[in-house]
Amino acid sequence: MKPDIHPAYHKINAKCACGNEVALGSIKEAIHVEICAACHPFFTGKQKLVDTAGRIEKFKKKYAKHFDQKQA
Incomplete structure (x- = not known):
């Protein structure tokens, strides 16, 4: 391997939105x-709805006409 061309390697804790932390190594800080x-x-075996950036609302808005025609 050539010297001085590889990124710095850090020992970090990856943090989840639920509060869980996992120790690992990465080039990111x-x-x-x-x-x-x-x-x-x-x-976990538990049902959990994960809506990132309003995907469900975006889907409903996009296909609102389709669902209205189908119900009528």
Whole structure:
């Protein structure tokens, strides 16, 4: 390997929105995630609705005419 071309490697704590922290190594100085293995429905077995950036409202707005025609 060539010297002085690799990024600095840091020991960090990746933080989740649920409050869970995981110690790992990264070239970034901080990592923040919205969902992790401690709160993800696949791993916990609990149903959880994750709406990032209003995706559900955006979908309903986009297809409002379609659903109105179907119900009538």
